[in-house]
Amino acid sequence: MTALDTERLGRRAEAMLEELAAISEEPDRLTRRFLTPEHKRAAHLVGQWMAEAGMETAEDALGTVCGHYAKEGETPGANVVPRLLIGSHIDTVINAGKYDGMLGVVAGILTVEHFRDAGRRFPFAVDVLAFGDEEGVRFPTVLSSSAALAGRFEERWLAGADRDGVTLEEAMRGYGLDPAAIPTAAMRKDEALAYVEIHIEQGPVLEHDDQPLGVVTSIAGQNRTRVTVSGMAGHAGTVPMPLRQDALLAASEMMLAAEAIARTHPEAAMVATVGQTKVMPGAINVIPDRVEFVLDLRAASDPPRLAALREFVTRSEALAAARGCAVAFDTYHDCPTAPCAPWVADGLAESLTSLGLPAPRLVSGAGHDGQSIAHLTDFAMLFVRCRGGISHNPLESATVEDMGLAVAALIRFVEQFDPQRRA
Numbered sequence: 001m002t003a004l005d006t007e008r009l010g011r012r013a014e015a016m017l018e019e020l021a022a023i024s025e026e027p028d029r030l031t032r033r034f035l036t037p038e039h040k041r042a043a044h045l046v047g048q049w050m051a052e053a054g055m056e057t058a059e060d061a062l063g064t065v066c067g068h069y070a071k072e073g074e075t076p077g078a079n080v081v082p083r084l085l086i087g088s089h090i091d092t093v094i095n096a097g098k099y100d101g102m103l104g105v106v107a108g109i110l111t112v113e114h115f116r117d118a119g120r121r122f123p124f125a126v127d128v129l130a131f132g133d134e135e136g137v138r139f140p141t142v143l144s145s146s147a148a149l150a151g152r153f154e155e156r157w158l159a160g161a162d163r164d165g166v167t168l169e170e171a172m173r174g175y176g177l178d179p180a181a182i183p184t185a186a187m188r189k190d191e192a193l194a195y196v197e198i199h200i201e202q203g204p205v206l207e208h209d210d211q212p213l214g215v216v217t218s219i220a221g222q223n224r225t226r227v228t229v230s231g232m233a234g235h236a237g238t239v240p241m242p243l244r245q246d247a248l249l250a251a252s253e254m255m256l257a258a259e260a261i262a263r264t265h266p267e268a269a270m271v272a273t274v275g276q277t278k279v280m281p282g283a284i285n286v287i288p289d290r291v292e293f294v295l296d297l298r299a300a301s302d303p304p305r306l307a308a309l310r311e312f313v314t315r316s317e318a319l320a321a322a323r324g325c326a327v328a329f330d331t332y333h334d335c336p337t338a339p340c341a342p343w344v345a346d347g348l349a350e351s352l353t354s355l356g357l358p359a360p361r362l363v364s365g366a367g368h369d370g371q372s373i374a375h376l377t378d379f380a381m382l383f384v385r386c387r388g389g390i391s392h393n394p395l396e397s398a399t400v401e402d403m404g405l406a407v408a409a410l411i412r413f414v415e416q417f418d419p420q421r422r423a
């Protein structure tokens, strides 16, 4: 094993993240949603880096950039080549930080570059994947690009529209992708050996415990439920308060009910968030007659989360009725808790040990592509400490030192990776 210059790796990662962060839909903040021209520019840059690092590159039917580092003695065009998958995402939330997702992609590229420079190949290929729809902030889909890779893309997702009425199908065509080709994005189960992802923690645990890196044990389950509340529009000056059917007031009570329900389940680390609302008709002097919002509900185990969702529905129906309103629910995303595979997580822990680092374990409250890849192959994740646990915010930050250690850990993981350990 050669010594690793972790400081250089960290600096390289930081420089690449800086370059990616400059590609934004908005001039003064980082916003790069799935299938936008900026997503395409970021995908192009990542593909260029992958090629420079010694990978063959391709774009799959959902726009995922796939870099392939051939196994030793690989015959070009060989049908089934066993691959270790390394990945993360290059889409962002609105007003994002520059580490969420991008760090995992950059770490994979730097890892392959290290082996190319060392002239090293393995008995398996290494594929680096840059997914485009992890955040799910544009269309009513979440993880659709990794779902396609896992062969779990659902045709009905194509009709889902963004805020401007552009459907996923239309956006795919605009990006230059063919929806009919989606099945070709699916990888064969016998090709994938395991999936690993490096990601900033997005929470405060590692910083609190003074640890640079941690090994993830599982990803919290999540649902996203669109709630549509219907009332009656009316004049803001003439309709007396008791005679109103105000959809926004009913929706507000529902949001507070969601908060109250989540607060009663600290044992399941339950969290409820409403980060997007649409108020119609949206005029200052008109009583709102229709409100749409999405409840994002997560917990470390599934039964309390599903019970909480049922309770939310029952309470919301009563709250709507009390105001003469109607309410409808559409749970378009319901992802169970995804446990990491112990043999892959142990491999990551051993790579930390080989660097002289402790290997604390922690749960991920944030969602990740591993949740859909779990249907294809075993997965595990390595978390990197981030300042103040802040994420989904431009203040997101990780140090050069910690990122260098994370890339070094990934290099050691690949060197020590033994597919025979799979049960």
Ligand code: GLV
Residues within 6 Å of the ligand: 134, 135, 365, 366, 367, 368
């Ligand atoms: C993605 O970051 C999510 O957890 O929503």
Ligand code: MN
Residues within 6 Å of the ligand: 089, 100, 101, 134, 199, 367, 368
């Ligand atoms: Mn992410």
Ligand code: MN
Residues within 6 Å of the ligand: 093, 100, 135, 392
């Ligand atoms: Mn995110």
